[in-house]
Amino acid sequence: MAEEKLPTRSENYSEWYNQLIQRAEMADYAPVRGCMVVRPYGWALWENMQQNLDKRFKETGHVNAAFPLLIPKSFLEKEKEHVEGFAPELAIVTIGGGQELEEPLVIRPTSETVIGYMYSKWIKSYRDLPVLINQWANVVRWEMRTRLFLRTLEFYWQEGHTAHATQKEAEEETLRMLDVYADFAEKEAAVPVIRGRKSATERFAGAKETYSIEAMMGDTRALQAGTSHFLGQNFAKAFDIQYLDLNNQLQHVWTTSWGLSTRFVGAIIMAHGDDQGLVLPPRLAPYQVVLIPIYKNDEERSKVMPVVEKLKAELSGFRLKVDDRSEVTPGFKFNDWELRGVPLRIEVGPKDVEKGTFAMARRDIPGRDGKSFVPQVNAARTVGDMLDQIQTGIFQKAVDFRKAHVFDPKSYDELKEVLQGGWAYSWWCGDAACEAKVKEDTKATTRNIPLDQEGGSGKCIVCGKPASEKVYFARAY
Amino acid sequence: MAEEKLPTRSENYSEWYNQLIQRAEMADYAPVRGCMVVRPYGWALWENMQQNLDKRFKETGHVNAAFPLLIPKSFLEKEKEHVEGFAPELAIVTIGGGQELEEPLVIRPTSETVIGYMYSKWIKSYRDLPVLINQWANVVRWEMRTRLFLRTLEFYWQEGHTAHATQKEAEEETLRMLDVYADFAEKEAAVPVIRGRKSATERFAGAKETYSIEAMMGDTRALQAGTSHFLGQNFAKAFDIQYLDLNNQLQHVWTTSWGLSTRFVGAIIMAHGDDQGLVLPPRLAPYQVVLIPIYKNDEERSKVMPVVEKLKAELSGFRLKVDDRSEVTPGFKFNDWELRGVPLRIEVGPKDVEKGTFAMARRDIPGRDGKSFVPQVNAARTVGDMLDQIQTGIFQKAVDFRKAHVFDPKSYDELKEVLQGGWAYSWWCGDAACEAKVKEDTKATTRNIPLDQEGGSGKCIVCGKPASEKVYFARAY
Secondary structure, three states: OOOOOOOOOOOOHHHHHHHHHHHOOOEEEOOOOOOEEEOHHHHHHHHHHHHHHHHHHHHOOOEEOEOOOEEEHHHHOOOHHHHHHHHHHOEEEEEEOOEEEEEEEEEOOOOHHHHHHHHHHHOOEHHHOOEEEEEEEEEEOOOOOOEOOOEOOEEEEEEEEEEEOOHHHHHHHHHHHHHHHHHHHHHHOOOOOEEEEOOOOOOOOOOOEEEEEEEEOOOOOEEEEEEEEEOOOHHHHHOOOEEEOOOOOEEEOEEEEEEEEOHHHHHHHHHHOEOOEOOOOOOOOOOOEEEEEOOOOHHHHHHHHHHHHHHHHHOOOOOEEEOOOOOOOHHHHHHHHHHOOOOEEEEEOHHHHHHOEEEEEEOOOOOHHHEEEEEOOOHHHHHHHHHHHHHHHHHHHHHHHHHHOEEOOOOHHHHHHHOOOOEEEEEEOOOHHHHHHHHHHHOOEEOOEEOOOOOOOEEOOOOOOEEOEEEEEEOEO | OOOOOOOOOOOOHHHHHHHHHHHOOOEEEOOOOOOEEEOHHHHHHHHHHHHHHHHHHHHOOOEEOEOOOEEEHHHHOOOHHHHHHHHHHOEEEEEEOOEEEEEEEEEOOOOHHHHHHHHHHHOOEHHHOOEEEEEEEEEEOOOOOOEOOOEOOEEEEEEEEEEEOOHHHHHHHHHHHHHHHHHHHHHHOOOOOEEEEOOHHHOOOOOOEEEEEEEEOOOOOEEEEEEEEEEEOHHHHHOOOEEEOOOOOEEEOEEEEEEEEOHHHHHHHHHHOEOOEOOOOOOOOOOOEEEEEOOOOHHHHHHHHHHHHHHHHHOOOOOEEEOOOOOOOHHHHHHHHHHOOOOEEEEEOHHHHHHOEEEEEEOOOOOHHHEEEEEOOOHHHHHHHHHHHHHHHHHHHHHHHHHHOEEOOOOHHHHHHHOOOOEEEEEEOOOHHHHHHHHHHHOOEEOOEEOOOOOOOEEOOOOOOEEOEEEEEEOEO
């Protein structure tokens, strides 16, 4: 761990990201190209995210289930747009038990098809609706250019799949889950997001509408952090999911799907990380507090450790790590836990013992400004308040950063310019040709058409034709 | 759901099992042969099992991580016995992203190889040991004869993989995790198990020793409900996992692995289920209590519902389902929840409202004997005590059942006879030929050589040669 320093973000953002993940032991490269191993520290973060999201899904009436990994290849072909979108990315099993398979199986890239097939078996009457199921699963998409967490051949996610009696209910569900994602992102991960509708070009293959939450990373690039799809009756028709309505008439159901993946771990890393390493949000961090005893000899140690033990007991309501390694120095430990982004560091030295205090160092405010000395009494309350402040602080910092890097260009030339170092929020006529021109000229894509916008109308930033909605353009991960 | 009656266990145990799982909506058949869909009710049971086991793993110092689904085929070939065991069962990916792969990838049937590869990267010094990692994952084994939960192409499990500096530590870990499984099985699932060592024939491919917990099902067949393997240095040598010891010498680590899968759901179904359906252990049941309001008209309903709401609030510490469906009769609901194995049913009717009582019906004791009328005051305590009694009751019933069906045959002929309707606990010389003869003659295999046995010596039940250990023979799932 005493390697050379982490590259700074301004030196090389991409190297900063890759090295940070490995040095902080969040993830590592698997032997198969593009696959990752999520190491215990990274998985602990994901588990906290899972628990938090799962609670929100259950509160909104959803239950979990598990659908199979392997899907007959022919299933994907039943929905025309779906197969066009996913066919190039499939991993295909052709041999099982030593025999060539009669029909090749694909490893699920997403589960609309196999879940559609099961729903057609389960759903008979309006009494069976709505069906509100989620699954936590691994999926495989054969991506060419991969990055740890952001884009890996295999990734982990949850995918919700719901079926409803009416279009209205399905549309409401789509937006409800978008809001669940947005709330999770902002309250738990402290990552501010824009909720909006994707353009037709950027839609999920087979969806009528796709909604996303979009976050700004530390290099100003955008990251799509979660999506919610209104699938209309596309999959209901492809898989013949029908129910008898109150009038005893057969009707196709209306479906939705929505997903959030380990990619979001990348969002947390890039939204908050600094040149010293990770900065993890207290509400999700594997360790919220690291407690480091400071002593030079056995005598000091014997004074310090009882206070450490007392604090450990008092802070048992927090995810606390006591780092009492004897083979490394306190300075080494400070750097190590800074790299790993633990929100709050507590130090207890001989002077603290005498004074009845301890030192607290905020990860989000490096140096003196983030350090304070507080009484040992009421430690749990002091620490709890500080963690809340950190949570709020990093959220606000991300909001401010985004605000400073979203622009309202006045001309197409200005659009091209601002997209080099930020997002543009501009009128757009909705024409895919304008979208394509921007992509061609700047590599930026439309991120989404935000749900919350001022209304009115203007002129498309690209072609000058009348436009009734504004869109975010940005280069994206 | 108003279909014909479930077959009884004595009529057709296998059909009873298959139909019960589908009717209780625990699982369903997936479109791919041998794969299953675990439905929300079944998955809720598995989630409770997961949480419970995960807590035990963390208490014994383990952390979770996630290793990849896809493994280079060549990895499996690095450990000779391992590949021999698993090669016939592999699902192989030969195409990715539209291209034939240079090296085929296998879908993990178990993860010793890829985890061994990663451990060789991560482990450098004795300070890095022990490594105590678990993962919750799906695996695929191309089985020919499949049964829901018991043997499916894809199944869900946890697999622990640990690396240690010494043989002794690894052996201790192997037995520690066996004990964790046994404790979980008996305390949480109420399934009594025999902890023991597998014969060489029945060992995990690549292990030095395999230990198992074995449970007796309702038809007296045995089910291996969890295994813990001491892998010696086999995988350490195959994957070159070495560490520098205190004397700065390179040493191979010693490894273990241990797993428990969704097969255990099958064990719960078959250990406790009766002709009316599932009987789920209170500590794991998705719903511990179902509360059914009883009324004939709106007037009665308006009397009953306030008491139902009051009880619901008082019983909020339990996993409680209020079944207030209006389209079906109470009798229908009783059968439905009996089928689904909810441990305790509460009924509240107009007479109960007058008397300040409610009715409790134990799932494990059908009919009048299991029914009692109790005061509404102290409902939480009454219900809690009753759930404890049910938990203990079904465990004891399973213990008694096993006791009644384990035999100590005096001759080989008697062995063959008793194995038609139970287990034999007999001296065995340890020779694989004797084991093979029993299998040939009776279809029974050695289950395990129990850790807890009386000692002494005897004569092998098969060949009559001296034997120093006793073994369980049984037909098994």
